Amino acid sequence: MRQATDTPRPPDSESDNVQAFIALGSNLEQPVKQLAQAVSALDGLPGTQVLRISHMYANPPMGPQDQPDYVNAVALISTCLTPGALLEALKGLEQSAGRLSTRVWGARVLDLDILTYGDVVLNTPVLTIPHPGIAERRFVLAPWHEIAPDARLPDGRRIVELLSSAPEHPLHIVAPPTTSQKRH
16 A cells, blocks of 8 residues: 555556556436546546446435436546546536535535555545445446456455445446447
């Protein structure tokens, strides 16, 4: 496990890239389409490539129930962006999709979260890696396990074990991985 810095590093080679898992979610304005567009946009970020993408899973909202069901997926990316630069890029993609500030756990056109960034552990006022809510979110763990069944958090906890002990939350597949990306 290593501590992250946001010191820019030149993307000299693919070996400088870090693999990161990204959670994608939407429950407004054609969520399946929003996630497919988000995957393409992720793949278009500087020095970033989408390596794997899960099926898209529908599930009831975790928060207030007076909103549409969510559609969620998880992507594995390779990036030369620092954690801070990646967060900034993800927030830019959310805004480009039309995300507005809403209530906590409210409806979203697009929600993108960094789950892990290599083996980095980071805790700042604006970014915590690994994402602090992973263990409670079956809608993150199921698609993550689908594309990386042997994945572990930097502290060694296995995704499969977190999934088996996660709170029950109904999920069902509503769409395959986007056609431009292969699932492994």
